[in-house]
Amino acid sequence: MSSNATALTRLLLAERPSLLRLAKRIVGSEPAAEDVAQSLWFRVQKVEDDPPILNKRAYLFRLTANLARDHRKNEARRLALHAEAHSTLWDEDNEPSLEDALVSVDALRRVADAAERLPEPTRRIFRMNRFEAIPQRAIADRLGISSTTVENHIKRALNILAAARDGRVE
Incomplete structure (x- = not known):
């Protein structure tokens, strides 16, 4: 421990009541002031000697x-x-409008259709990775291809599905 850290630690112990009062004035509660004091102690332990x-x-x-x-x-x-988060999860007025719901259903349909039309082996690799939770390395070993090839097929699938979601033709 540096001499600055040692001296500051001694001073912190001597001035703790005053430091807690200062922290409590700013944060508004005794428990929060204690949290600040603990953070202060950790910070003081890291103080170097240069500069003094x-x-x-x-x-x-x-x-x-x-x-x-x-x-x-x-x-x-x-x-x-x-x-x-509470408002989003529990407020009743966060229900989507009928129009928003229809737009979402339409986008979901486009993505599902595009997923069914993915070319092989992209479709198979994407399904193995995303629906069966098989890691890319395991897919590569199982199919006898490189991990890079597996990664490229997954990227291709994601690009096609994103385009379908956004209504772009790919």
Whole structure:
């Protein structure tokens, strides 16, 4: 451990109550402040000696404030994502319109038709990989071809199916 890290660790232990108060003011809760303090401890352990830290107390308080702000931003982002996921999964107004449903059914039909029309051996290789979950290397060994050939057939199938989904002729 560097001398900066050792000195900062000692200072962190001595200033822990003040650092927790600062973190709690920023993040808003005791458990979140404890999380910040734990992150602070890990961060302090990684501090190198070059460049030397002249005002270790100021450095420690600045690092605490920065980590607390990062924690608050990450928590806000997590809560927004959770709310969006909940809304998408559980709100009744997220049902597709009749038009959207018909467009989706039509796209699915086009993809299914295109999958049935895939040329051999592309069709066989694609089915083995995507529907039977056989790894590309195993398909290559089973069919006596290279892994690159298997990969190219799968890419070809995916391109054809994507074109069908998008209504493009390929």
